Amino acid sequence: xxTSRMEIKLGNKNGWRMDFKSxxxxxxxxxxxxxxxxxxxxxxxxxxxxxxxxREFPFVVVLALLHTDDTSFIKPFGTGSLITNRDVITxxxxxxxxxxxxxxxxxxxxxxxxxTGYGIYWTQWYEDWARHNNVPLIDDQNDVSxxxxxxxxxxxxxxxxxxxxxxxxxxxxxxxxxxxGKKNETNMPLIMExxxxxxxxN
Numbered sequence: 573x574x575t576s577r578m579e580i581k582l583g584n585k586n587g588w589r590m591d592f593k594s595x596x597x598x599x600x601x602x603x604x605x606x607x608x609x610x611x612x613x614x615x616x617x618x619x620x621x622x623x624x625x626x627r628e629f630p631f632v633v634v635l636a637l638l639h640t641d642d643t644s645f646i647k648p649f650g651t652g653s654l655i656t657n658r659d660v661i662t663x664x665x666x667x668x669x670x671x672x673x674x675x676x677x678x679x680x681x682x683x684x685x686x687x688t689g690y691g692i693y694w695t696q697w698y699e700d701w702a703r704h705n706n707v708p709l710i711d712d713q714n715d716v717s718x719x720x721x722x723x724x725x726x727x728x729x730x731x732x733x734x735x736x737x738x739x740x741x742x743x744x745x746x747x748x749x750x751x752x753g754k755k756n757e758t759n760m761p762l763i764m765e766x767x768x769x770x771x772x773x774n
Contacts, residue, residue, distance in 0.1 A: 620767050620768055621765055621766070621767045622765065622766060622767070623682075623761075623763045623764070623765055623766075624682050624750060624763070624764045624765065624766050626682060627682070628682070628750075628766065629682075629748075629750040629764065629766065630654075630680075630728075630729050630730055631653050631654040631655075631729070631730065631731050631732040632651060632652075632653055632654075632750050632751060632764060633651065633652050633653065633654060633660055633677050633678060633679050633687075634648050634650075634651055634677070634678035634684055634687060634752060635648070635649055635650035635651065635652060635662060635666055635667075635675065635676075635677060635678075636648045636649065636675070636676050636677075636678050636689070637649060637670065637671075637674050637675060637676075638674045638675075638676055638689075640674070646676060646678070646689070648678075648684065648752060648760065649666060649670075650662060650663065650666030650667075651751040651752065651753070652666075652677070652719065653731075653732050654679070654725065654729065654731040654732060655718075655731050655732060655734060656731050657724045657725050657727070657729070657731060658693075658720060658721045658723070658724045658725070659718055659719065659720055659721070659731075660677055660718070660719040660721065661716065661717070661718055661719075661734075662716075662717055662719060663715050663716070663717065664697055664698070664714070664715045664716055664717040665715055666717075667695060667717055667719075672692045672695070673691075675691070675692050676689035676690065676691065677689065677690045677691075677692070677719060677721055678690075679725050679729060680725070680726070680729055682763055682764045683762060683763055683764075684752055684762050684763075684764075685762060688725075690721040690722050690723060690725070691721070691722035692719055692720070692721070692722065693720040693721060693722050694719075694720045695717055695718065695719050695720070696717065696718045696720075697714075697716070697717055698714040698716040698717070698718075699714060701718070702714075742771045743771060743772070744770060744771065744772075745770070745771050746768055746769070746770050746771075747768070747769060747770075747771060748766055748767070748768055748769075749766060749767050749768075749769060750764055750765070750766040751764060751765070752764055752765070
């Protein structure tokens with residue numbers, strides 16, 4: 573089977589490239605890829621999906637890997653949220669098997685190509701934090717990690733306030749989703765998208 577990956581050129585709204593790792597049917601995959609990648613593909617599915625307005629979600633960040641041969645290109649692999657001017661909360665599994673020196677936390681723009689990249693100073697899994705602070709673990713597995721950035725982001729980028737509502741209090745509340753999530757293995761929006769959903773809990 574053939575696989576492909578999208579890499580994005582930083583600092584240039586028109587600059588991005590596609591790298592292909594192919595074993596079979598290379599020409600066919602390139603043709604299909606080029607026909608679909610420039611289409612109007614939405615990463616979020618639903619009637620109220622839209623591009624964000626400028627600075628609507630300044631705390632949403634992109635986790636990306638630097639290209640080993642050309643660090644002006646990145647490969648996005650996850651998202652997170654700024655919870656302080658130097659700390660990001662994200663999913664633990666996003667960082668699994670990643671070389672931290674190549675990871676950049678992309679901050680500061682709704683357009684992924686115009687974000688500023690920050691390195692990782694350290695990370696901490698929720699389980700480690702809980703043990704260190706003598707907090708009992710309710711669940712066996714907690715897919716949560718904190719990333720400390722190599723330096724603080726500018727003061728005009730405001731972190732998000734974490735919710736203190738319980739699961740029961742969240743029932744029937746409307747919340748916003750935001751990010752650059754992929755619809756499939758080859759398509760990803762370059763401008764952040766958002767949608768509003770209602771929380772349903774048993």
